[in-house]
Amino acid sequence: MELLIGAGVIAATLRLATPIAFAALGGVITERSGVTNIALEGCMLFGAFFGILAADKTGSAPLAVLIGLLAGTVLAAVHAVASVTWRADQIVTGMALNILALGVTSYLNYEIYGSGVPSGVPLLPALNLDFLAGVPFVGGVIGHQNVLVWLALVLVIVLQLYMFRTVAGLRLRAVGEHPRAADTVGIDVRRTRYWAVLASGGLAALGGVYLTVADTGSFTDGLTNGRGFIGLAAMIFGRWTPVGALVASLIFGYGDALSVSLQGVSIGDLRIPVQLLSTIPYLLTILAVAGFVGRSRPPAADGVPYESEGH
Amino acid sequence: MKRLLALAFISVLMATNTACGNLGGLGGPSVKIGLVTDVGGLNDKGFNSLANQGRLDAAKDFGVETSVTESKKQEDYVPNLTNYAQQNYDLVVGVGFLMTNSIWKVAKQFPNIKFALIDGAPANDKGDTENLPNVANLFFKEQEPGYVVGVIAAMMAKDKVGKATHNTVCSMGGIPIPSVDRWIAGYQDAVKTISPTTTILHGYSNDFVDQAKGKEVGLNHISKGCDILFQVAGGSGLGYIAAAKEKGVYAIGVDADQSDVAPGTVITSALKRVNKAVYDTVKAVKDKAYKAGDNFFSATNDGIGIGKVDAVVPANIKTAADQALTDIKSGKIKPKTEIQVKG
Numbered sequence: 115m116e117l118l119i120g121a122g123v124i125a126a127t128l129r130l131a132t133p134i135a136f137a138a139l140g141g142v143i144t145e146r147s148g149v150t151n152i153a154l155e156g157c158m159l160f161g162a163f164f165g166i167l168a169a170d171k172t173g174s175a176p177l178a179v180l181i182g183l184l185a186g187t188v189l190a191a192v193h194a195v196a197s198v199t200w201r202a203d204q205i206v207t208g209m210a211l212n213i214l215a216l217g218v219t220s221y222l223n224y225e226i227y228g229s230g231v232p233s234g235v236p237l238l239p240a241l242n243l244d245f246l247a248g249v250p251f252v253g254g255v256i257g258h259q260n261v262l263v264w265l266a267l268v269l270v271i272v273l274q275l276y277m278f279r280t281v282a283g284l285r286l287r288a289v290g291e292h293p294r295a296a297d298t299v300g301i302d303v304r305r306t307r308y309w310a311v312l313a314s315g316g317l318a319a320l321g322g323v324y325l326t327v328a329d330t331g332s333f334t335d336g337l338t339n340g341r342g343f344i345g346l347a348a349m350i351f352g353r354w355t356p357v358g359a360l361v362a363s364l365i366f367g368y369g370d371a372l373s374v375s376l377q378g379v380s381i382g383d384l385r386i387p388v389q390l391l392s393t394i395p396y397l398l399t400i401l402a403v404a405g406f407v408g409r410s411r412p413p414a415a416d417g418v419p420y421e422s423e424g425h
Numbered sequence: 426m427k428r429l430l431a432l433a434f435i436s437v438l439m440a441t442n443t444a445c446g447n448l449g450g451l452g453g454p455s456v457k458i459g460l461v462t463d464v465g466g467l468n469d470k471g472f473n474s475l476a477n478q479g480r481l482d483a484a485k486d487f488g489v490e491t492s493v494t495e496s497k498k499q500e501d502y503v504p505n506l507t508n509y510a511q512q513n514y515d516l517v518v519g520v521g522f523l524m525t526n527s528i529w530k531v532a533k534q535f536p537n538i539k540f541a542l543i544d545g546a547p548a549n550d551k552g553d554t555e556n557l558p559n560v561a562n563l564f565f566k567e568q569e570p571g572y573v574v575g576v577i578a579a580m581m582a583k584d585k586v587g588k589a590t591h592n593t594v595c596s597m598g599g600i601p602i603p604s605v606d607r608w609i610a611g612y613q614d615a616v617k618t619i620s621p622t623t624t625i626l627h628g629y630s631n632d633f634v635d636q637a638k639g640k641e642v643g644l645n646h647i648s649k650g651c652d653i654l655f656q657v658a659g660g661s662g663l664g665y666i667a668a669a670k671e672k673g674v675y676a677i678g679v680d681a682d683q684s685d686v687a688p689g690t691v692i693t694s695a696l697k698r699v700n701k702a703v704y705d706t707v708k709a710v711k712d713k714a715y716k717a718g719d720n721f722f723s724a725t726n727d728g729i730g731i732g733k734v735d736a737v738v739p740a741n742i743k744t745a746a747d748q749a750l751t752d753i754k755s756g757k758i759k760p761k762t763e764i765q766v767k768g
Contacts, residue, residue, distance in 0.1 A: 122648055126641050133637070224468040233670075233687045330636045330667040332686070334660035335466045339635040374641045377628040377768050388601060388768045392631040 121254025131367025136321030137345025138359035140314035147310035148290035152208035155342025156215030157186035161319025166326040186319020194311035201419035290413035369395030459509030463521035471680035479703030502527035566723040568611030570695035572760035575615025591650035599658035611760035636664030643668025682732030694732030
């Protein structure tokens, strides 16, 4: 039981879910505005590399968060220009940016860190809640989580409230559902979409910053390893809502955590093969889609470029 | 007009390109060596970067002409290998066991070109090994360096040196394949031989790139009492080392000397001198001593070894490790090649 729902496994779930959740939140924002952004993977990679680069060069971890976030936003800005202003195919642009991000970061990594990221780079600290130390389970799960894990949780609540409890959130959703109607009542469709795409890049980049500046302190080519895409999947399972995206990210994180905690465990005389364990995240995915999600519907104008009348 | 201009421009480009290619061929009797890397890229701080180091060393020492092509994906292997073969290179070196079928295809097509494959033998389309008269298979006895660092781990755990207080040692592989498991087999063999009471744990990150997963396996092992963590998992292994660093325990590097990754945490590294394998093969081609089929790199020919040993390791343990290396060389110790404690 300890191996399935022990504090260690749940703490690992939170850690593994964090980068996915950041990407998923980015996905929710941009798709709610009607722009698909599959370049989240690339934005995350940018955040990961430029984050650790900034931490190394400036010696300040908070500054590294800011610079990593900006790097992801810059990449997303390219996507915004291409998909909102030029009305290009959003999948093609996104894919191109992912390839660009992999190339740029791999090249710079080779040039700057040919012999590895130095070992003394400042990292983001964990938030030590010592008053929880005596509380069973809870202390083990949230007692020593990194500040970025907390930031992800806070952002989920903030974005959920923004999207469904504020006028600005309503406008964002209107733009994604029926841009023509939104335009008619005076909402600036292009500007709304620009901000949403930029925000998605920044959020995904935070996931990358978490991987390098909070989790491991080093960078290797392509280390985001598809988490941007898994974030998009989490967004779909979560029915394009921040809270739903978080729950879906936690399911993915839990699957990953289980594939670690169950290694070397036997049921009777039967040892669970490690190859089988590595399928757990995907099995959970299928279960989630088949069982819990039901029918999910994307925003009506998702991925459709908007052309205002008279053009 | 515009299109015509573009066409002219492209033709000029192509002509220059071909001219350059030919120029290399006319450069006299110089030996030409081409290296095709695996997907990890040239700065993987392991495998590919070591192979490239061997190429550069050979270029410097033998005055041979060399070139390198990075494979970005597995589909690149065949075109990259073919490209060198078509240009009549004297030796085309492929890096990594993933290339076994690609090298078989290309070597069959170019029987007059010599090939070398690191960590593998040519495999036909059915997946069966089929040695070719123009392919040298460069294998390493990974169990040997695994054993030597295992001696250090076992004695550190047994004597409870420094932060190693739980008498437990661990290891993590990328994925369960022979060239990964051989390291671990040697490591576990040493621990079982030298300190039978020491607990051994082993796991896999199921990945060679993902650092976060490697770190989780590390944190999991440390929570079970591991004080010494040995990883054979490429980039993913850096996450395993990061876990050791965060929790203040010890780690052991692999392939290249990884002491710089986390000084004070990485106590030593198990070395696989891919650079030497490339260097020696180039030399063999130059000296007309090239040998197709299996070539082994081991303690006997300095193809393996251990890296810098951290100051935390007491002198007697270091001496024991050096002795183990000598005994492996003389054949007194034959490290096991099968894992005993599975993941």
